[in-house]
Amino acid sequence: MMLLDVRNLTVKLNSPNLTINAIDKMSLSMREGSIHGLVGETGSGKSLFAKALIGTLSDKWTVQADRMFWQGEDLLKLKPQKRRQIINRDMAMIFQEPSRSLDPTATIGEQINEVIPKSEFTGGIFSRHQERLKIAKNLLIKVGIKDYQKCYESYPHELSEGLCQKVMIAMALVRSPKLLIADEPTDAMESTTKIQIMRLLQKLNTQKNMSVLLITHDLEAVINYAEEMTILYSGQSAESGPVRDLLKRPYHPYTQNLFKSIPKFNTDTRPKSRLETLPGSTPPLQHLPIGCRLGPRCPRAQKECVVTPKSIKLKGHKFSCHHPINLE
Template sequence: MNLLDIRNLSIELIGKHENTLAVDRVSLSMKEGEVRGLVGESGSGKSLLAQAIVGVLDDERWKVSADRFHWQGKELLHLPIEERKAIITKDVAMIFQEPMSCLDPTTPIGEQLEEAIGTEGLSGYFWQRRKQRKEEAIKLLHKVGIKQHTICNKSYPHQLTEAVCQRVMIAMALARQPKLLIADEPTASMESTNQGQIFRLLASLNQLKNMSILLISHDLENITHWTNTITVMYSGQFVEAGTTDQIFNKPLHPYTQALLDSSLNANSNLPAKSRLMALPGSIPILQHLPIGCRLGPRCPRAQQACVKAPKVKSYHGHQVSCHFSLKDTY
C-alpha cells in the first residue's frame, strides 16, 4: 500500500469572474521509505502541489480537488478539515523554500524549536518536560549541523544567516519524526559544501528512520544522486515519471530532455561565453495558459495534435504525458 496516493489533483486560483487552473490533474504516489524528486522550472506548480498535500493553501483563494487523495489508505478530502489537519500535522512535515519568512521574527529560535517538539517521549512533571524539550532542541540543532546551539537558541531569525535559518527549519520539521518529509528547495540558499551536508542528512534519515522524502528542486541533475524516483512537471501539468535511472538515461518527454541538455555537465565542452542549450521562450503565466499541452509553444516536436491534452502512457512503469514522445528514438 502506498503511503501517499494522489490521482488527478487539480488546484484552481479562485477569481472574481472565473477560476484559473494552476495545477491540472497531476498524479503523485509515495511508498514508505521512498525518496522521490519533484522537478520543474520555477512556476511549474511544484510548491503549490506540496502546499496542497500539507493543507496550508488558503481555502478562500484556492480550490483543491482530486479523484483520489489517500494517506495510508484513508481518503483525506472526505474528512472534516480538523481531522484532516490532525493526520497531516502528525505524519507529514515540510521544509519551506524561504525560511526567513516562515520563522516568527518576534520569538527566539530556541522557543520556536521547543514548541515544535511533540509530547511523545516526554514524561514527568511540567518543569521536567520543559528541561526535556530544551535537551531535545539541542540534539536537533546538532543533528542538522549547528554546533553553537547556545547562540542559535537565543538569536532571532534576522540575526542569523539564511543558511542557518534553513537548518533550523529542517530541525523543526524533524521534531515530530514525520513519516513523510517534503523538502522544497532545502539547499537553495547554501554553498555547495553545505548542500552536500544537508543532502547527506536527509539520506541518513531515509536509511535509518525509513522516512519517505519528497525532494522538490528545479535542478534535475543535482537530485539524481539522492532520489529513487523522479516526477517532472511543467506549467502545472504532469510531464514524466519513472526511476531516477530511467529519467536521467532514457527520458521520454522533450521537456525532460531539455532539462538534461541545459545542465552544466551536458554543456561542459562548450567554448567560453557560449549559450547553454535551452528551449525557446519562457514558462507561460497563469493568465495566458496554452490549450492542450502547455509545452506546445516551446516544444521542438509539437504538432497539430498537441492542442489537445495528451493522455498518460506507461512503459514498464515509466510514465510520460506526450503525443510524440522520444520512445521511438531509443
C-alpha cells in the same frame, strides 16, 4: 508499500471573472522510505502542489483529485478535522528562505520549545523546562549543529541561512514525520552549505526511514540524491519514473531538453558553446495554452497537441505526450 498516491490532482484559482487550472490533472506516487524529486521551472506549480497536499491553501483555491491516498486512506474523503490530524501527525514541511519562516522576535530555543508536543514530556509540570531544554538541544545535535548552545540562545538574524534551514529541519523532526516535504531547501545557498543540507536529508532518509519529497529546480541535486522524480511543466505532469531510467531514456521532449541544459549530462556540448534551451518561457496563469501547455515551445508540436495528452505508462515511466521520443 505505497506511501502517497495522488491521481489527477487539479488545483483551481477562483476569481470573479474566470477560473484557472493552476495545476491540471497532475499525478504523483511515492514509496515508503524513498526520496522523490519534484522538478520544474519557477512558476510550474511545485510549491502549490505541496500546499494542496498539506491543506494550507486559502479559500480562493479549489482542490480536486480522483484520489489522494495517504497509506491507503483517501485524504479528500475525510472530514477536515480528521485530515488535519493525519497531516499534523505524519507530515512536515520546510520552506525556502528559512530565515523568513522563523520568528525574528524569538530565540531559536523559544521557537523549538513551542512546537514540542505534550506527549514528549514524561515528568511533572515543574520539570517541563528542563525537559524542553533537553529535547531542543538533542534535536539541534541531530541535525548537525555543533555549537548547539549558542544556536539555542540566538535569534534568526544572527544565524546563516544554512543554520536556519537546519533549525527548520530540527523543528520538523519533533513529531518524527513519515514524510518531510522540502520546498527548495537549498535555494540561494553556497555550494558547501547545499551539500550539507542535502546530506542531512539523505541521512534522515536512511537512518529514520523518513520519506522526502524534494521540491526543487536544481535538477542535479535530484539526480544525485533522489531515487524517483516527477517533472512538472506549467501545472501539468510531463514525465515521472526512476531517475536513472529517465537519464538513460527519456520519453518526453521536455525531459530530454532539461537534461541537455546541464553540461554534465550532455556529452555533445562543446566548451564555450551555447547550452540547448527551448525558445520562449513558461506561460503565465492568465494566458495558459489549451491542450498540452508545452505546445508553443515544443519542437515536436503538431495539431494534435491542442488536446491535453493522456498519461501513458511504459517500462516504469509515466509520460503525457502525443509525440514522444526514444520509442524506436
